[in-house]
Amino acid sequence: MSKVVAVVGATGAVGREMLATLERRSFPIARLVALASPRSAGQRLPFAGGELVVEALGPGSFVGVDLALFSAGASVSREYGPIAAAAGALVVDNSSAWRMDPGCPLVVPEVNLEAARVRPRGIIANPNCSPIQMVVALKPLHDAARLKHIVVSTYQATSGKGHAAVEDLLQQTRASLAGQPVAPSVFPGEIAFNLLCDWTAGEDDYSEEEWKMVRETRKILGDDAIGVSPTTVRVPVVSAHSESIHAQFHRPMRADEAKALLRGAEGVVLMDEPYAPGNHPQPRQAAGTDPVYVGRLRDDLAVPGAINMWVVSDNLRKGAALHAVQLAERLLL
Amino acid sequence: MSKVVAVVGATGAVGREMLATLERRSFPIARLVALASPRSAGQRLPFAGGELVVEALGPGSFVGVDLALFSAGASVSREYGPIAAAAGALVVDNSSAWRMDPGCPLVVPEVNLEAARVRPRGIIANPNCSPIQMVVALKPLHDAARLKHIVVSTYQATSGKGHAAVEDLLQQTRASLAGQPVAPSVFPGEIAFNLLCDWTAGEDDYSEEEWKMVRETRKILGDDAIGVSPTTVRVPVVSAHSESIHAQFHRPMRADEAKALLRGAEGVVLMDEPYAPGNHPQPRQAAGTDPVYVGRLRDDLAVPGAINMWVVSDNLRKGAALHAVQLAERLLL
Numbered sequence: 001m002s003k004v005v006a007v008v009g010a011t012g013a014v015g016r017e018m019l020a021t022l023e024r025r026s027f028p029i030a031r032l033v034a035l036a037s038p039r040s041a042g043q044r045l046p047f048a049g050g051e052l053v054v055e056a057l058g059p060g061s062f063v064g065v066d067l068a069l070f071s072a073g074a075s076v077s078r079e080y081g082p083i084a085a086a087a088g089a090l091v092v093d094n095s096s097a098w099r100m101d102p103g104c105p106l107v108v109p110e111v112n113l114e115a116a117r118v119r120p121r122g123i124i125a126n127p128n129c130s131p132i133q134m135v136v137a138l139k140p141l142h143d144a145a146r147l148k149h150i151v152v153s154t155y156q157a158t159s160g161k162g163h164a165a166v167e168d169l170l171q172q173t174r175a176s177l178a179g180q181p182v183a184p185s186v187f188p189g190e191i192a193f194n195l196l197c198d199w200t201a202g203e204d205d206y207s208e209e210e211w212k213m214v215r216e217t218r219k220i221l222g223d224d225a226i227g228v229s230p231t232t233v234r235v236p237v238v239s240a241h242s243e244s245i246h247a248q249f250h251r252p253m254r255a256d257e258a259k260a261l262l263r264g265a266e267g268v269v270l271m272d273e274p275y276a277p278g279n280h281p282q283p284r285q286a287a288g289t290d291p292v293y294v295g296r297l298r299d300d301l302a303v304p305g306a307i308n309m310w311v312v313s314d315n316l317r318k319g320a321a322l323h324a325v326q327l328a329e330r331l332l333l
Numbered sequence: 334m335s336k337v338v339a340v341v342g343a344t345g346a347v348g349r350e351m352l353a354t355l356e357r358r359s360f361p362i363a364r365l366v367a368l369a370s371p372r373s374a375g376q377r378l379p380f381a382g383g384e385l386v387v388e389a390l391g392p393g394s395f396v397g398v399d400l401a402l403f404s405a406g407a408s409v410s411r412e413y414g415p416i417a418a419a420a421g422a423l424v425v426d427n428s429s430a431w432r433m434d435p436g437c438p439l440v441v442p443e444v445n446l447e448a449a450r451v452r453p454r455g456i457i458a459n460p461n462c463s464p465i466q467m468v469v470a471l472k473p474l475h476d477a478a479r480l481k482h483i484v485v486s487t488y489q490a491t492s493g494k495g496h497a498a499v500e501d502l503l504q505q506t507r508a509s510l511a512g513q514p515v516a517p518s519v520f521p522g523e524i525a526f527n528l529l530c531d532w533t534a535g536e537d538d539y540s541e542e543e544w545k546m547v548r549e550t551r552k553i554l555g556d557d558a559i560g561v562s563p564t565t566v567r568v569p570v571v572s573a574h575s576e577s578i579h580a581q582f583h584r585p586m587r588a589d590e591a592k593a594l595l596r597g598a599e600g601v602v603l604m605d606e607p608y609a610p611g612n613h614p615q616p617r618q619a620a621g622t623d624p625v626y627v628g629r630l631r632d633d634l635a636v637p638g639a640i641n642m643w644v645v646s647d648n649l650r651k652g653a654a655l656h657a658v659q660l661a662e663r664l665l666l
């Protein structure tokens with residue numbers, strides 16, 4: 001049955017990707033409401049061969065809405081998420097606002113869909129992009145041998161910070177190539193031909209992004225004993241996050257067993273052919289596609305029974321828009 | 334006393350940096366011989382306000398030479414290193430040819446200078462750039478608490494593959510920005526706005542670059558029991574390698590103790606101020622400077638007594654040219 005769908009934050013990077021995903025997956029839509037700040041109201045967005053006119057988000061926006069996909073930042077989600085839920089919509093929230101709330105399930109469809117059935121607040125939280133691709137890759141191994149400790153270093157794309165961040169990368173890169181001074185607009189420093197550690201302070205000198213790797217991984221996998229040692233880094237890539245993961249388990253895991261578990265796992269493309277130039281997951285190849293790519297599976301050289309792996313996925317798709325729409329498909333259709 | 338110095342591979346990225354380093358550090362030079370392949374003979378290189386004319390490398394190139402700095406690839410070093418040593422030169426070799434040879438010390442001046450005194454083959458091997466910056470940062474901690482296990486993920490700059498690799502990055506980036514097809518020349522795939530895992534196959538699905546992290550770290554620190562779990566990745570950065578390091582010790586280490594040990598450690602600049610935007614080591618700021626920058630020191634969240642850190646250093650300087658010249662200074666002057 002067709003649904004009335006609202007996309008909150010429709011003009012942002014993830015919002016646009018949500019519209020594209022709804023269209024690409026032929027989500028059955030009775031009416032689509034594109035919502036954004038009053039500043040963006042009246043703007044036109046292409047959809048399904050026609051156009052949507054963006055409406056200003058307000059308390060009355062959710063009357064009759066079956067599904068509300070939020071991607072407009074945490075403060076908007078905190079204010080309007082409960083309003084949409086009270087109006088009867090299924091709320092799938094892509095911000096950080098509700099992720100650690102005990103009354104909101106934090107769901108990755110391939111990993112813990114059953115958690116989405118119980119939602120006291122009517123809101124399902126979409127995890128941050130970096131934990132999503134990590135848990136999709138690790139879940140089959142966790143089921144087999146129970147994760148004990150993860151050391152993860154990220155190589156995160158600029159699009160995780162929105163359209164303007166990608167523009168900042170491109171503009172900085174052009175200036176840099178022309179030998180002109182680089183003037184960062186979104187990033188707090190140079191990102192062209194450079195690396196930046198995430199700058200949002202969390203506790204104990206770990207950034208907020210790093211704490212998300214710890215807390216969201218545990219909540220999604222439902223195991224608070226999993227140790228996570230995260231370092232998150234922003235790289236001059238447009239889209240698709242990459243992660244270098246060292247994983248230890250309660251019983252020994254071998255790279256060969258991990259490959260067997262991941263071959264055909266839902267949402268995963270395993271790249272396990274013999275080692276050859278370029279034959280591994282790469283952000284430019286992953287960008288614009290749906291899967292979580294897993295490669296470079298190796299038995300650890302120091303810890304028997306541990307493995308190392310390289311995981312790449314499009315942060316706007318699997319990390320956000322695709323993920324939200326997949327959830328809605330499984331719960332509403 | 335002034336020395337006769339030969340630079341083998343003078344026209345390459347590291348060779349040019351060696352010339353610049355000799356000049357910058359006012360190394361006392363009686364005569365400087367710039368050597369390269371016959372193809373490059375006759376080329377002129379700027380040096381100390383004048384010019385050097387490149388000579389073709391040959392068996393007679395080392396007569397009367399006190400110091401021969403090699404950076405022309407492993408096969409040249411294997412052939413000409415022993416010839417230069419037999420002619421009486423101190424040979425400092427920047428290639429991988431002699432690093433794991435039991436008759437050649439593998440030396441980082443700040444770490445194990447004493448090993449350089451015994452050199453049965455007359456050749457001192459310069460480690461690979463990635464292990465150098467890691468051991469400079471870890472040595473004070475190893476001395477205090479003995480390293481047990483390192484998980485390291487690298488973010489390596491293109492200049493580690495030479496001038497042509499940097500040009501490939503820049504040319505690919507220009508094409509990419511112009512919306513034109515990207516045609517890699519040095520890299521086996523796209524490096525502009527992308528990441529590539531190193532493609533030189535080693536054993537057990539680890540790349541040669543990864544094995545260097547394991548074997549060279551152990552040899553330099555003189556401790557074969559140190560476990561190393563490496564993942565090496567090439568990033569679209571011009572110069573300066575970065576490393577995300579998780580380190581475990583035989584006795585517990587705390588981030589505060591590590592900071593105290595690293596503050597003022599030789600060759601290290603500690604960036605340990607409160608966490609703030611951009612206040613951490615970055616490749617663009619490290620490029621063209623000598624130190625190994627260490628920052629983001631954090632107590633591990635999962636393993637008591639372990640720490641995490643972020644280490645950045647110019648791979649052409651500390652990782653190669655500066656390092657070779659520092660060795661020569663300490664042994665010859």
